[in-house]
Amino acid sequence: MSPTILSCPTCKATVEWSDKFPFRPFCSQRCQQIDFGGWAQESFAIKGAALLDPEMLDADQLTKELLDAGLIDPDLLDSEG
Numbered sequence: 899m900s901p902t903i904l905s906c907p908t909c910k911a912t913v914e915w916s917d918k919f920p921f922r923p924f925c926s927q928r929c930q931q932i933d934f935g936g937w938a939q940e941s942f943a944i945k946g947a948a949l950l951d952p953e954m955l956d957a958d959q960l961t962k963e964l965l966d967a968g969l970i971d972p973d974l975l976d977s978e979g
């Protein structure tokens with residue numbers, strides 16, 4: 899009996915639905931984190947928008963919190979000072 903074959907949602911690599919791929923349906927932990935990171939940021943943004951008064955929102959503080967929580971990759975930040 900051959901195992902189920904699927905595609906990694908992040909990079910489309912072939913993933914076997916077996917213990918060979920502990921991060922299935924992702925091919926690797928990296929791809930799992932990329933996908934989760936995207937989801938978490940989106941979720942956080944929605945929550946933040948609902949809970950925070952935009953006038954009270956400190957972008958730098960929010961960025962720092964997201965970084966501390968590991969929800970965003972510092973390399974992705976386009977910092978200009």
Ligand SMILES: [Zn+2]
Nearest residue numbers: 906909925929
């Ligand atoms: Zn992948």
